[in-house]
Amino acid sequence: MVAVAVLGAAGGIGQPISLLLKLNTEITKLHLYDIVRCPGVGADVSHINTDSEVKTFQGATQLKECLEGMQIVVIPAGVPRKPGMTRDDLFNINAGIVRDLVQAVAEACPKAFVCIISNPVNSTVPIAAEVLKKNGVYDPRRVFGVTTLDVVRSSRFIRDIRPEFSCSRSVTVIGGHSGNTIIPILSSLAAELNLSTEEVDALTHRIQFGGDEVVKAKNGEGSATLSMAYAGSRFVSSLIAAVKGRPASECSYIDLDAHPSAAESAAHIGVTGLSHFSLPVALGPDGVDGIAPHDKPGAREAELIKEAVVAIKSNIAAGTAFVLNK
Numbered sequence: 001m002v003a004v005a006v007l008g009a010a011g012g013i014g015q016p017i018s019l020l021l022k023l024n025t026e027i028t029k030l031h032l033y034d035i036v037r038c039p040g041v042g043a044d045v046s047h048i049n050t051d052s053e054v055k056t057f058q059g060a061t062q063l064k065e066c067l068e069g070m071q072i073v074v075i076p077a078g079v080p081r082k083p084g085m086t087r088d089d090l091f092n093i094n095a096g097i098v099r100d101l102v103q104a105v106a107e108a109c110p111k112a113f114v115c116i117i118s119n120p121v122n123s124t125v126p127i128a129a130e131v132l133k134k135n136g137v138y139d140p141r142r143v144f145g146v147t148t149l150d151v152v153r154s155s156r157f158i159r160d161i162r163p164e165f166s167c168s169r170s171v172t173v174i175g176g177h178s179g180n181t182i183i184p185i186l187s188s189l190a191a192e193l194n195l196s197t198e199e200v201d202a203l204t205h206r207i208q209f210g211g212d213e214v215v216k217a218k219n220g221e222g223s224a225t226l227s228m229a230y231a232g233s234r235f236v237s238s239l240i241a242a243v244k245g246r247p248a249s250e251c252s253y254i255d256l257d258a259h260p261s262a263a264e265s266a267a268h269i270g271v272t273g274l275s276h277f278s279l280p281v282a283l284g285p286d287g288v289d290g291i292a293p294h295d296k297p298g299a300r301e302a303e304l305i306k307e308a309v310v311a312i313k314s315n316i317a318a319g320t321a322f323v324l325n326k
């Protein structure tokens, strides 16, 4: 049995991710929750002829019932950016949404894997961690910031300039999920693909600010939804593979206490004094199971890491203070 809940299921990401999860034949129960429009989305998705049973829940009074028995909880609830905004500008609204949803997770399915999509991920994941800690149910191996879209973009953007590069090849992306905290590790690929310094710089910038391309193109109608749904569904598939004992790894923004090798690996690249950072994570039946083999940062990336650490530190502090000071 694999039971998955989507919180924010009627939204721009929520709808297509619900569709993709309905197509995943390993999922047996799919629970969809939102504060609006959920019955319609659920009725629609439930007609797809795969075996999973779809149930919909709407409004805070149905949240706990939605979450009971869930093994994986995917959270794309919250507001998206408009042009001119940073992800951090979403903090004031989304911090409270994530806090309240994770509180319900703590009460109804404390052992579930929690996959957080809502921005700013650099802060919302520490918020989730603090809420679970407050409830005495925190397992750092089980809480993930979904940064898969940065990896997906990296593969595709490299393919744009080197058609011989296979889109299905994963690229290591570490750090966080906003602007200059996103660090694609391109040094060894640069040698392999004969990328010039200018090309590496341009690729790095495009990957870091890929979200802005979509925000600009959507012109006030939100941010990435379809590519995010794809990325989120890929992340969930990897998690399910790991739970079922198959090898799986994904880059993800995790608690560095999730595994001794996480903190070691981070320290090795100069990341100290942070509770969270995105690393290539080896996934196992209990979630984070170590650090997956990955390309090592070169000198240019080491500089980017230094900048990212400063920004992520303040994002984490904001998230932590939000829960602890209330």
Ligand SMILES: NC(=O)C1=CN([C@@H]2O[C@H](COP(=O)(O)OP(=O)(O)OC[C@H]3O[C@@H](n4cnc5c(N)ncnc54)[C@H](O)[C@@H]3O)[C@@H](O)[C@H]2O)C=CC1
Pocket (backbone or CB within 6 Å): 007, 008, 009, 010, 011, 012, 013, 014, 033, 034, 035, 036, 076, 077, 078, 079, 080, 081, 090, 094, 097, 101, 116, 117, 118, 119, 120, 121, 146, 147, 148, 149, 150, 177, 222, 223, 224, 225, 228
């Ligand atoms: N991690 C990543 O790589 C990415 C993250 N995002 C983030 O995902 C979030 C969602 O984006 P979209 O789906 O485009 O937004 P959207 O506005 O289309 O959908 C959000 C959904 O959340 C629901 N919602 C709001 N408050 C809720 C609550 N308390 N409980 C349950 N549901 C609630 C809304 O009713 C809506 O259906 C945003 O914060 C966005 O920045 C977007 C793209 C990539």
Ligand SMILES: O=C([O-])CC(=O)C(=O)O
Pocket (backbone or CB within 6 Å): 080, 081, 087, 119, 149, 210, 211, 212, 214, 215, 223, 224
């Ligand atoms: O750009 C945004 O606000 C949405 C997002 O996180 C992304 O597309 O990477």
